[in-house]
Amino acid sequence: MAHLIKAQPFDFQIDLSRTALIIIDMQRDFIEPGGFGESLGNDVSKLAKAIQPCRDLLEAARNTGLLVIHTKEAHAADLSDCPPAKRLRGDASLRIGDPGPMGRILIDGEPGSEIITELAPLPDEVVLVKPGKGAFYNTSLKDILDNKNITQLIFAGVTTEVCVQSTMREANDRGYECLLAEEATQSYFEEFKASTLDMIRAQGAIVGWTAHVTDIVSSLQGEV
Numbered sequence: 001m002a003h004l005i006k007a008q009p010f011d012f013q014i015d016l017s018r019t020a021l022i023i024i025d026m027q028r029d030f031i032e033p034g035g036f037g038e039s040l041g042n043d044v045s046k047l048a049k050a051i052q053p054c055r056d057l058l059e060a061a062r063n064t065g066l067l068v069i070h071t072k073e074a075h076a077a078d079l080s081d082c083p084p085a086k087r088l089r090g091d092a093s094l095r096i097g098d099p100g101p102m103g104r105i106l107i108d109g110e111p112g113s114e115i116i117t118e119l120a121p122l123p124d125e126v127v128l129v130k131p132g133k134g135a136f137y138n139t140s141l142k143d144i145l146d147n148k149n150i151t152q153l154i155f156a157g158v159t160t161e162v163c164v165q166s167t168m169r170e171a172n173d174r175g176y177e178c179l180l181a182e183e184a185t186q187s188y189f190e191e192f193k194a195s196t197l198d199m200i201r202a203q204g205a206i207v208g209w210t211a212h213v214t215d216i217v218s219s220l221q222g223e224v
């Protein structure tokens with residue numbers, strides 16, 4: 001059934017039977033102290049604002065029966081999927097693969113790579129491990145979406161200008177209609193979040209749409 005969601009730059013016509021919710025990288029390594037985000041010098045407390053809006057969206061998506069996909073940015077224990085250029089870049093206090101307070105930094109299976117408990121995936125939800133910033137790179141995401149006839153994607157998660165934006169651009173180029181839930185995404189840099197939202201919806205939704213979580217949730221609940 002098609003619903004209209006109040007969005008920018010114009011209303012988003014959603015077909016619930018062809019829509020998935022993708023929650024990007026709400027994992028301890030980015031949200032909690034001692035992980036990858038903090039090792040790069042970021043104030044990780046800035047991302048906490050996204051948690052409750054993500055929960056609201058997740059609950060509505062579950063109640064509506066949408067396909068739910070959680071992504072995690074994480075690498076194999078032997079680092080075979082981590083290019084040296086990624087591992088060695090910058091002035092990190094701990095690099096990818098180094099032991100930290102939540103296990104090895106950004107390694108799949110370590111405590112730091114777990115999705116935060118507030119957003120813990122249900123057993124039937126997809127948890128997609130991705131080695132890059134974009135969730136289509138070196139993953140089966142396209143096949144998962146094709147198998148379910150998904151053509152529209154609602155995005156949430158962190159960080160807005162890195163993994164969320166990269167994945168939205170990848171999805172847009174592959175023909176998906178992309179809607180970003182404004183309060184359910186955060187950046188370590190407020191100005192980067194604001195600019196990303198502007199870039200996405202500029203030029204007549206050149207990458208996609210943005211909408212408030214309350215408007216998305218009301219629409220999923222059939223209230224509008």
Ligand code: C5J
Pocket residue numbers: 024025030073133158159160162163164
């Ligand atoms: C970053 C991400 N910021 N999930 N990853 O390195 O956005």
